[in-house]
Amino acid sequence: TGPQQGPLFEHAIEQIEPGEIALLLESLPIDERLERWEQVTPEAQVDVLVAMRAQARAAILRTLPEPVLTQLLGRVNAESLIELVDDLPESLVDDAVSRMSQNQRHWFEQASRYSDDQIGRYLNHDLVLLPPKIRAENALRALQRATEPFSDHAYMVDGQGRYLGMVSMKQLIALPPSQRLGDTTGSEIAPLQTASNLVDATEAVEHSGLAALPVVDEEGHLQGRITLQLALELTREAYESRLMATVGLDEETDLFSPVLQSSQRRAVWLGINLLTALLASWVIGQFEATLVQVVALAVLMPIVASMGGIAGSQTLTLVIRGLAMGQLSQGNLRALLAKELGVGLLNGLLWAGVIGAVAGLWFSDLATGLVMAVAIAINITVAALAGVAIPVILDRRKMDPALSGSVVLTTVTDVVGFFTFLGLGSLVLVS
Amino acid sequence: TGPQQGPLFEHAIEQIEPGEIALLLESLPIDERLERWEQVTPEAQVDVLVAMRAQARAAILRTLPEPVLTQLLGRVNAESLIELVDDLPESLVDDAVSRMSQNQRHWFEQASRYSDDQIGRYLNHDLVLLPPKIRAENALRALQRATEPFSDHAYMVDGQGRYLGMVSMKQLIALPPSQRLGDTTGSEIAPLQTASNLVDATEAVEHSGLAALPVVDEEGHLQGRITLQLALELTREAYESRLMATVGLDEETDLFSPVLQSSQRRAVWLGINLLTALLASWVIGQFEATLVQVVALAVLMPIVASMGGIAGSQTLTLVIRGLAMGQLSQGNLRALLAKELGVGLLNGLLWAGVIGAVAGLWFSDLATGLVMAVAIAINITVAALAGVAIPVILDRRKMDPALSGSVVLTTVTDVVGFFTFLGLGSLVLVS
Numbered sequence: 001t002g003p004q005q006g007p008l009f010e011h012a013i014e015q016i017e018p019g020e021i022a023l024l025l026e027s028l029p030i031d032e033r034l035e036r037w038e039q040v041t042p043e044a045q046v047d048v049l050v051a052m053r054a055q056a057r058a059a060i061l062r063t064l065p066e067p068v069l070t071q072l073l074g075r076v077n078a079e080s081l082i083e084l085v086d087d088l089p090e091s092l093v094d095d096a097v098s099r100m101s102q103n104q105r106h107w108f109e110q111a112s113r114y115s116d117d118q119i120g121r122y123l124n125h126d127l128v129l130l131p132p133k134i135r136a137e138n139a140l141r142a143l144q145r146a147t148e149p150f151s152d153h154a155y156m157v158d159g160q161g162r163y164l165g166m167v168s169m170k171q172l173i174a175l176p177p178s179q180r181l182g183d184t185t186g187s188e189i190a191p192l193q194t195a196s197n198l199v200d201a202t203e204a205v206e207h208s209g210l211a212a213l214p215v216v217d218e219e220g221h222l223q224g225r226i227t228l229q230l231a232l233e234l235t236r237e238a239y240e241s242r243l244m245a246t247v248g249l250d251e252e253t254d255l256f257s258p259v260l261q262s263s264q265r266r267a268v269w270l271g272i273n274l275l276t277a278l279l280a281s282w283v284i285g286q287f288e289a290t291l292v293q294v295v296a297l298a299v300l301m302p303i304v305a306s307m308g309g310i311a312g313s314q315t316l317t318l319v320i321r322g323l324a325m326g327q328l329s330q331g332n333l334r335a336l337l338a339k340e341l342g343v344g345l346l347n348g349l350l351w352a353g354v355i356g357a358v359a360g361l362w363f364s365d366l367a368t369g370l371v372m373a374v375a376i377a378i379n380i381t382v383a384a385l386a387g388v389a390i391p392v393i394l395d396r397r398k399m400d401p402a403l404s405g406s407v408v409l410t411t412v413t414d415v416v417g418f419f420t421f422l423g424l425g426s427l428v429l430v431s
Numbered sequence: 432t433g434p435q436q437g438p439l440f441e442h443a444i445e446q447i448e449p450g451e452i453a454l455l456l457e458s459l460p461i462d463e464r465l466e467r468w469e470q471v472t473p474e475a476q477v478d479v480l481v482a483m484r485a486q487a488r489a490a491i492l493r494t495l496p497e498p499v500l501t502q503l504l505g506r507v508n509a510e511s512l513i514e515l516v517d518d519l520p521e522s523l524v525d526d527a528v529s530r531m532s533q534n535q536r537h538w539f540e541q542a543s544r545y546s547d548d549q550i551g552r553y554l555n556h557d558l559v560l561l562p563p564k565i566r567a568e569n570a571l572r573a574l575q576r577a578t579e580p581f582s583d584h585a586y587m588v589d590g591q592g593r594y595l596g597m598v599s600m601k602q603l604i605a606l607p608p609s610q611r612l613g614d615t616t617g618s619e620i621a622p623l624q625t626a627s628n629l630v631d632a633t634e635a636v637e638h639s640g641l642a643a644l645p646v647v648d649e650e651g652h653l654q655g656r657i658t659l660q661l662a663l664e665l666t667r668e669a670y671e672s673r674l675m676a677t678v679g680l681d682e683e684t685d686l687f688s689p690v691l692q693s694s695q696r697r698a699v700w701l702g703i704n705l706l707t708a709l710l711a712s713w714v715i716g717q718f719e720a721t722l723v724q725v726v727a728l729a730v731l732m733p734i735v736a737s738m739g740g741i742a743g744s745q746t747l748t749l750v751i752r753g754l755a756m757g758q759l760s761q762g763n764l765r766a767l768l769a770k771e772l773g774v775g776l777l778n779g780l781l782w783a784g785v786i787g788a789v790a791g792l793w794f795s796d797l798a799t800g801l802v803m804a805v806a807i808a809i810n811i812t813v814a815a816l817a818g819v820a821i822p823v824i825l826d827r828r829k830m831d832p833a834l835s836g837s838v839v840l841t842t843v844t845d846v847v848g849f850f851t852f853l854g855l856g857s858l859v860l861v862s
Binding site for chain 2: 016017019020023026027028029140143144149150152168169170173174202203206207209210211228229231232233235236239240242243244246247248249253255256259260262263266267269270271273274277278280281284285288291292295298299300301302303305306307310311313314316317318321322325326327328329332335336339342343346347350351354355358362380414
């Protein structure tokens, strides 16, 4: 495998930066991945691991003997360790923390206080910090010495580390060299809170027009910053999560995780789906007698369920997007429901007509066509209602609508579809 | 509607920036949206329109009389006009272009040359340009005067506008004031190409550690730059597109587009789905005689199709992600197929056992359980194969696998599922 990626990789590995090496390693089957991993320079190894998806990374970490891991973590910083912490034995993490500088250990402990969806967990700590009494010329010198990306700004903090303000290189050049920073007014940039959720924090930095925003804790201590680069990375991960959640997987899923491991994770989702499919079958089972008499119902029933499922998932996807962007509130929910019901009714009637006609002609029976038409109209309308209600209710109960929304929706559209169609069929078509 | 968003909005509209006003406007039903639109300050209106999704924006533009539109476009720049161009009457666009400065008109014409998925269409033109013979002190002064976001870098161009290099404020401060820029070496930042696709361009700027990268055309003329902010916006739009494509919608879909308009767009997708559902029904129809004899088959058949669909869409989603990130090539395709077939076989056998047992007990018939088990095993395995093959083939034919992948996949799993199950049933269960 991989004859074409080999030379590309060897050429690339010395030129490109860790994020791209990570993408390349992820695209390789595991045995080949381990081979290539050896070629990554020791200086880049930690950064490459951090940039990889958890499962792809774990496949490498699993194979590394403890002394190699210890060495790898020799100079790991707080930001990197917090990303790797779930894939490492606790003893190695403790060991790495104990060897950190006091500062790094502090950042690591702070980051550990926050959950996966709070910005406090992911902060960048490559900041230029200045006391308010520093003179402009010295502040400028400090910024010039800084080699971190996006270091055209410095942050003022008091003796207790509380955030006082932000100052740019541009502003510093314009100040009289001997002026003390604390005496100037500086840019009035409101800092973000460590407890903010990722969506709010990434939007704030995107809309700020700055390359980074400072982040403070509840007491106003400067804890770090969120750069646009970090915002882009977090945004991508959030979307990948939503995309993968629709099929019961997570963002960390590896293209080449071992067959057994992949099978286990996917089996859970298949099992959940089986329960809903069994429920739908149970509904069908209630109409066995009808099906024996009118076999056309058995032939046509998947169409009813399928059209409802498709219409419902269109609404569902639109509503989940609205929820993710914070665009849905009590205030516009009723208007949205009214609009979606309108769309559902219109499409319900349209397709009821089309499908009813097709079914009636196919089985040369007007009544069959009518039953089909009514069932389609009802199911598409119910699907619109469910497509709005299900994600909103899940969201209020703090469940992820991207993950469980489609299963619940399909259950509703299957059950309603089969029940309406076969129920109507029993009433109208059975003599 | 919207009693709670009213005050929030009025409070917000003066404080917040266009991107957030756009999000708020999009979250309002259309009549209310038009009302609130009046409150947006004239200076912010164009930026707000640009930040809105096309359909939500069109709902506003449609209601504005021509003189208001003309005034609105009075000082529109190239970047904004290129975003709005599809929603405006051609005469108004021509008029706006004719009133642009020569520079802006040039940028507009350049941007128009590129397609939706090329970075040349979206470039930011707020650059500080410097000739190579300028002295460091004057260059520094030029950068200080610049008020655009991310203007801690300037770009050197020759008399023909060809890109020569990039220089940062930090580098300029370190230079002797009278040194000419052309005599220094500057940072060796390779520019991007206008014809690059969006994924490559956004990744390049993300990994550069810089807030923006210069972009040149085929002849090396500097055409603009891509900032991290732009990269974030383009990334979000790309993901929104993929998410919406899974239900046959596009990223520009408005939460509150008029019922008739929404219905039309969604009807197309429902129609396509109907064709695949009819095909599945036709397959079932071939086994009418069997179904009349063994009604258990009618009860159980949706389970077979459903399990195949779910298993297939897991593989499909994983493969589409790999394609979108450029992680799939001839080199690793076979390994991926082998792995997915392994997962399919394993889960196929597992769930064949479970479902076969359930079906056998439910209908107290070993043969029914066996037929069910074999059909499930076959359909889940075929689904894995299809989940890899379909998106790869679509991608090679330049069709978007995120859009059409799931329809094609469902067709395959439905047809294979029903055919295998009912076919086996006919052979084994019919006496």
